[in-house]
Amino acid sequence: MKKNMNKNTRLYSSAIIALTLSLLFPPFSASAADEATREIKILFLGNSFTARHDIAGLVEQILEEGDPTTDVQVQRVIYGGQNMFKHSTYYFSQSFIEQSTLTNVQVNDRIATMKRFLKSDTAPNPEEWEQHWAALGKTEVSFADIHSNITRAIKNHEALLRNNPRTKWDYVVLQSWRDVSEQPNQGYERYATKLAEIAKAQGAEVILYMTSPETQNHDPVTEPYNVASAERDTAVGLRMAKALQPKAVIPVPLAIKNVQTGGAGQPGTELVFRYHNDGHPNQTCAFLVTNLFYSALTGKSPEGLEFDTVVETKAKDGKDPDGGELKVVFEGEEKAYLQRMAWEAMVEFLGE
Numbered sequence: 001m002k003k004n005m006n007k008n009t010r011l012y013s014s015a016i017i018a019l020t021l022s023l024l025f026p027p028f029s030a031s032a033a034d035e036a037t038r039e040i041k042i043l044f045l046g047n048s049f050t051a052r053h054d055i056a057g058l059v060e061q062i063l064e065e066g067d068p069t070t071d072v073q074v075q076r077v078i079y080g081g082q083n084m085f086k087h088s089t090y091y092f093s094q095s096f097i098e099q100s101t102l103t104n105v106q107v108n109d110r111i112a113t114m115k116r117f118l119k120s121d122t123a124p125n126p127e128e129w130e131q132h133w134a135a136l137g138k139t140e141v142s143f144a145d146i147h148s149n150i151t152r153a154i155k156n157h158e159a160l161l162r163n164n165p166r167t168k169w170d171y172v173v174l175q176s177w178r179d180v181s182e183q184p185n186q187g188y189e190r191y192a193t194k195l196a197e198i199a200k201a202q203g204a205e206v207i208l209y210m211t212s213p214e215t216q217n218h219d220p221v222t223e224p225y226n227v228a229s230a231e232r233d234t235a236v237g238l239r240m241a242k243a244l245q246p247k248a249v250i251p252v253p254l255a256i257k258n259v260q261t262g263g264a265g266q267p268g269t270e271l272v273f274r275y276h277n278d279g280h281p282n283q284t285c286a287f288l289v290t291n292l293f294y295s296a297l298t299g300k301s302p303e304g305l306e307f308d309t310v311v312e313t314k315a316k317d318g319k320d321p322d323g324g325e326l327k328v329v330f331e332g333e334e335k336a337y338l339q340r341m342a343w344e345a346m347v348e349f350l351g352e
Contacts (some may be wrong), residue, residue, distance in 0.1 A: 038070045041167055043077070043204075045093050045195065046175030049211045051078045053286035053310050056173075059293045062307045066298055075167070077156070079149045083179040084191035085132050086146060090117060091153035094198045095160060100168040101202065104161060111157050114150050135186035136179060171247055171297075172199040173207040178214070180233045189240055196244050205247035207297070210237050212253035216274035216281055221260050230257040238352050248296035255288055255345035268337060278321035283310040283328035284338070291342035301343040308335055 040063070044056045056074040063072045077096050079087065087093040092110040095102055116124070121144040123129035133141045174192040181187035196206040214229040224230060233253040241249050259268040273285035281289070287310050291302040311327045312320040320326050330338065 038067075040070055040072045040171070041169050042072065042074045042171045042173060042207075043096060043167075043169045044074060044173040044175070045077050045084070045087055045096075046173070046209065047078060047082050047177055048080050048280060049177055049213065050076065050173075050175050050209070051080075052280050052313055053283065054313055055286060055289060055293075058286065058290040058307075058310065062290050062294045062302065062305065063297065065305055065307055066294060066300065066302075079152065081177075082146070082149060083177050084174055084188055084195060085179065086149070088191050088195050089128070090114070090146060090150055092157065093153075094195060095157060097169065097172055097195065097199050097202055097204065099160065099164055100166045102160075102164070107157055107161050107164075111154055111161075114154050114157070117150050118147055132187065132190075135181045135183050169199070169202065169204040171207050172196075172204045173209050175209045176211050176233070180210070180236050182232055182236070184239070189236055193240070193244060196246065206244060207247050207293075208237060208240055208244075208249045210234075210250055210252050211281075212256055213274075213279070213281075215253050215256050215260075216272075216285060217260065218272050218274050218276045220270045220272065222269060224257045224260040227257060230254065234349070234352075238349070248293075249349065250289065250292050250296055251345050251349040252285075252289060252292060254349055255292055255341055256285075258345055258348070259288075259341050268341065271334075271338075275321040277323075278314075280314075280321070282320070282322075283312060284330075286310045287328075287330050287335075288338050288342055291339050292346060295343050295346040302339045303336060303343065305339070 042056070042059070044050050050056060056076050060072040060074050064070055075096070077087075077093050079091060082091070092114065095107060095110060121142075123143040129141075129143060130139075133139065172195070174195055176188040176192070179187040179191075181189065185193075192208060196208075199206050210233050212230065212233055215224070215226045215233075217225040230253040234251060234257075237249045237251055237253075240246070256273055259271060262269045271284055273281060273288070275282050290307070290310075294300070294302045294305070294307075308330045309327060310330070314321070315326055318326070
C-alpha cells in the first residue's frame with residue numbers, strides 16, 4: 001500500500017481526478033424525476049461512532065451544501081458498542097433496510113424470535129457466536145450482555161409495526177467497529193456483506209463506513225499510530241469494494257494514517273482524533289469523516305465548502321469529554337488541510 005500521495009499525484013488537475021472518481025463511483029442518482037427537488041434517502045446502521053457528533057446529520061448538511069437542489073433525508077439505527085454481526089443476527093436491523101417491502105407478519109416473527117433470545121444467557125447458535133469473536137482475537141464474550149440491546153431492538157420493531165414509513169432507501173451505510181478481521185469472510189466483512197446483499201435486493205446502494213478506532217490518537221504523533229491496524233482495515237475495505245461494488249467506501253484509516261505520516265513538525269501531526277477521557281472520536285475526526293463522505297459520494301473535493309462546524313452530542317457540565325467547548329469551528333489552514341487530506345485519501349484509495 002502506498003505510504004502517501006506522491007508529488008506527481010498531487011499535480012493532477014482537479015478535473016482529471018473528479019473524472020476518475022465519477023467513473024468509479026458515479027454521483028448521486030435520485031429517485032425523484034424533478035431535478036429541482038431531488039431527494040436522497042440514507043439509512044445509517046451503526047453505534048456511537050455514528051451517533052456522536054451526529055455523523056448522519058453532518059453528512060446531510062455537507063451534501064446539501066454541495067448540491068442545494070438535493071434534499072438529503074437520513075435515518076439512524078444505532079446500538080451503543082455494537083457491530084454488524086449483532087445488528088444483523090440479534091437485532092434484525094435488516095428490517096429497517098427492508099421496511100418498504102416488509103410485512104407485519106415478518107416483523108412480528110422477528111419480535112418473537114428476539115423475545116426467545118432473551119430467555120437464555122447463551123447465544124442461540126453458540127458455534128457462530130464463538131467463531132465470530134475468535135476471528136477478532138476475543139474469547140468468553142457474554143451473550144447476556146446484549147440482552148438490553150435486544151430489548152431496545154424489540155421496541156424499535158414494535159414502533160415499526162405502529163408506523164412503518166415504507167421508506168425505500170437510496171443508500172445504506174454500514175459502520176465497522178473493532179470487528180475488522182484479516183481472515184476473509186469473518187467479522188465486519190462477513191456481516192456487512194450479508195446486510196449489503198439485503199440492501200441491494202431492496203434497490204439501495206451500499207456505503208461501507210470504516211471507522212478505524214484503533215488508529216485514532218489522543219496525543220500528537222511523529223509517525224503513524226498503530227499503522228498495522230490502518231493497513232489491515234484499508235486492505236479489507238479494498239477487498240470488500242472489489243467484491244461488493246458499493247457506492248463508496250469511507251477510508252478513515254487511510255486518511256488518518258496519511259495525516260500522521262508527516263513526521264514531527266509537519267502539517268497535521270499535531271492533530272488528535274479522539275478524546276483523552278473518552279474512547280470516542282473527537283470533533284476533528286468527525287470533521288474529517290464528514291469530508292470523506294462528501295468526497296466519496298460526490299466525486300468532488302470538499303475544498304472551498306463553507307461547512308466548518310462540529311458539535312459534540314454528549315456533554316458533561318456543558319463541555320466535551322476533555323473539558324473543551326462542545327462546538328468546534330474549523331477555519332483557515334486547519335480546515336483546508338483536513339478537506340484536502342480527505343480528498344487525497346479518497347483518490348489514493350480508489351487508485352489502489
